[in-house]
Amino acid sequence: MGSALHGGANRCMIQRAAACRGANGGLLRHGLIRVLALFILLLSTGSPSRAATAAAKPARPLGPYTSARSCGTCHDAIHKSWADSPHARAATNPAYLEALRRIVESTAEGKAAREACVWCHSPSTILTGDLEMQQAISREGITCDFCHTVAEVDLQKVPPFDLKPGQVKRGPFEYAGRIQGHATAYSPLHKSSPLLCASCHEYKNANGVLVLSNYSEWKEGPYPARGVSCQDCHMSLVPGTAARNSPSKAGLRVINLHRLVGGSAISQLARGLDLKIESAVSEGGSAEVIVVVTNAAAGHFVPGGLATKSLVLAVGAETADGKLEYRQERVYRRELKDEKGVVLESVADQFLKAASIGSDSRIGPMESRRERFTVPVPTGARAIVARLEYRDGSDIRNAAPTTSLITETRHPLAAR
Numbered sequence: 001m002g003s004a005l006h007g008g009a010n011r012c013m014i015q016r017a018a019a020c021r022g023a024n025g026g027l028l029r030h031g032l033i034r035v036l037a038l039f040i041l042l043l044s045t046g047s048p049s050r051a052a053t054a055a056a057k058p059a060r061p062l063g064p065y066t067s068a069r070s071c072g073t074c075h076d077a078i079h080k081s082w083a084d085s086p087h088a089r090a091a092t093n094p095a096y097l098e099a100l101r102r103i104v105e106s107t108a109e110g111k112a113a114r115e116a117c118v119w120c121h122s123p124s125t126i127l128t129g130d131l132e133m134q135q136a137i138s139r140e141g142i143t144c145d146f147c148h149t150v151a152e153v154d155l156q157k158v159p160p161f162d163l164k165p166g167q168v169k170r171g172p173f174e175y176a177g178r179i180q181g182h183a184t185a186y187s188p189l190h191k192s193s194p195l196l197c198a199s200c201h202e203y204k205n206a207n208g209v210l211v212l213s214n215y216s217e218w219k220e221g222p223y224p225a226r227g228v229s230c231q232d233c234h235m236s237l238v239p240g241t242a243a244r245n246s247p248s249k250a251g252l253r254v255i256n257l258h259r260l261v262g263g264s265a266i267s268q269l270a271r272g273l274d275l276k277i278e279s280a281v282s283e284g285g286s287a288e289v290i291v292v293v294t295n296a297a298a299g300h301f302v303p304g305g306l307a308t309k310s311l312v313l314a315v316g317a318e319t320a321d322g323k324l325e326y327r328q329e330r331v332y333r334r335e336l337k338d339e340k341g342v343v344l345e346s347v348a349d350q351f352l353k354a355a356s357i358g359s360d361s362r363i364g365p366m367e368s369r370r371e372r373f374t375v376p377v378p379t380g381a382r383a384i385v386a387r388l389e390y391r392d393g394s395d396i397r398n399a400a401p402t403t404s405l406i407t408e409t410r411h412p413l414a415a416r
């Protein structure tokens with residue numbers, strides 16, 4: 001019964017490698033790196049992640065959902081990669097908790113404020129009503145049993161789910177007979193539909209502003225026509241066994257990576273973006289520089305997701321002692337404004353107060369930007385340098401946004 005299933009996975013793997021070097025680089029290109037990464041993942045049993053620790057209290061039969069720890073007794077490999085994911089930390093990550101604490105304190109109706117955030121970061125609360133997150137399952141964030149019992153998604157509703165928690169776990173496979181553990185149902189929603197992800201990654205607030213728009217950006221881009229969905233880029237196939245007691249013993253074993261990395265992982269950003277200096281012509285103490293930035297492998301705009309993130313292109317001259325002088329920037333970001341037209345800088349404000357979209361200079365899927373700079377060249381300068389940086393202001397505990405280097409490239413200058 002398992003052979004049809006794993007034949008399907010094989011076919012898929014080849015398709016994915018060709019179609020999508022995106023999120024995880026494609027199995028063929030980065031196969032080795034990922035096999036290695038999986039090994040490290042499998043070996044690192046010593047230190048459970050924060051999320052796993054938070055959920056470490058024994059699972060009590062509260063509400064309709066089963067703890068991820070229980071799923072993990074059979075689905076050990078998938079559990080390990082999920083436990084290391086932003087989804088597992090969605091309800092316990094300190095940046096989120098601090099943002100939640102501040103808006104609950106600053107609003108007269110604390111409960112309404114919680115309701116606005118918790119259904120997405122801790123979706124089991126939709127049915128349990130545990131807005132204070134007292135139950136261990138609430139702190140598991142986007143947990144296994146939540147995703148695998150979503151029956152339908154309707155983006156017109158908030159929350160957009162038809163939830164069917166219980167014995168039947170929905171997934172990408174069709175089984176001929178019963179498997180040992182629980183009942184299953186084949187679900188196209190899970191196998192390849194962007195709607196499962198859009199349920200939380202596409203969000204219109206009460207003022208009708210699209211605060212999160214990964215899905216509509218994907219839909220208007222080139223990837224739907226190529227049959228490349230969110231799962232293809234974010235849940236690439238890696239070696240592993242779906243369950244300890246898997247029905248199929250033969251063939252190549254692969255599972256979908258449940259770590260779901262995104263913009264918060266610099267390696268992911270680096271694979272999604274191409275940066276090159278097309279030309280740098282120096283004359284009379286300055287250089288005319290043309291730089292091209294391409295969103296080569298993200299299925300949506302970059303940066304996507306929250307409007308607290310920007311992509312920064314910095315260009316300057318590198319001096320003999322390695323310093324970057326005359327730094328100039330282009331910033332790619334989307335601005336969300338309140339009803340007075342003031343740009344909103346915090347995540348909570350963006351969700352609750354955004355009334356219009358201001359300028360949007362982000363780079364669309366497969367889009368290239370050619371940028372021209374005139375850079376003064378000091379005597380002894382060695383090269384023109386172009387850098388891509390990721391600036392993230394999502395964590396209000398920081399006084400200023402954090403900046404990380406994604407990639408850089410240099411164009412040597414003739415010695416003067």
Ligand code: HEC
Pocket residue numbers: 002005066067068070071072073074075144145148169170171172173174175179180181182184185186187241242243244245246247248
């Ligand atoms: C007693 C062991 C056991 C436990 C506990 C268990 N599973 Fe499974 N599950 C299996 C086996 C075996 C398979 C088949 C694996 C394969 O195809 O290789 C499976 C398959 C699945 C599938 C694929 C279904 C499909 O039709 O595509 C999903 C999804 C799933 N499990 C989710 C869960 C979730 C969520 C939990 C926790 C609430 C869980 N499982 C707990 C044994 C278990």
Ligand code: HEC
Pocket residue numbers: 068071072075078079080082083087142143144145147148171172189190191192196231232235242254255256257258
């Ligand atoms: C964000 C939603 C989400 C969460 C959380 C999630 N899964 Fe999945 N899972 C999926 C999707 C989507 C697929 C199918 C991907 C595909 O086929 O492209 C899948 C596939 C599976 C499968 C089939 C085998 C495979 O690798 O495709 C199993 C078993 C499974 N998940 C178990 C789990 C368990 C156990 C957890 C928690 C430790 C979990 N899932 C958490 C969305 C989720």
Ligand code: HEC
Pocket residue numbers: 086087089090091093096119120121123142147196197198199200201230231234260261262263264265305
């Ligand atoms: C129930 C809501 C929910 C569903 C369903 C869901 N996500 Fe998420 N996802 C979140 C939340 C909330 C976060 C942010 C967690 C955090 O950092 O606090 C997140 C984070 C992510 C990230 C990491 C973002 C970053 O900045 O690195 C990626 C990638 C991602 N999700 C992809 C997906 C994909 C692909 C699917 C569909 C298979 C999916 N998600 C389904 C709620 C959801």
Ligand code: HEC
Pocket residue numbers: 020022023194197198201214215218223228229230231232233234261262263264268269271272297298299300301302303304305306
């Ligand atoms: C062609 C591959 C590809 C497809 C298809 C794709 N993504 Fe991504 N995604 C990426 C890459 C590469 C990044 C990292 C660059 C970045 O942050 O934009 C990323 C980043 C993200 C992030 C982190 C925040 C952000 O947007 O930067 C989220 C959330 C996310 N994707 C969700 C989705 C969802 C939901 C879908 C389906 C509607 C989807 N992605 C489709 C490749 C893809």
Ligand code: HEC
Pocket residue numbers: 093095096097099100103113116117118120121199200201202203212304305306347348351352394395
């Ligand atoms: C519709 C789903 C949804 C709702 C509702 C939602 N979030 Fe989120 N949140 C996300 C997703 C998805 C991300 C991941 C980042 C991205 O896509 O850029 C995220 C990320 C965050 C982050 C950044 C976490 C980090 O690791 O940097 C904070 C802080 C946050 N949310 C706070 C809130 C607050 C406060 C509320 C209520 C006002 C809220 N969220 C409501 C989906 C949601």
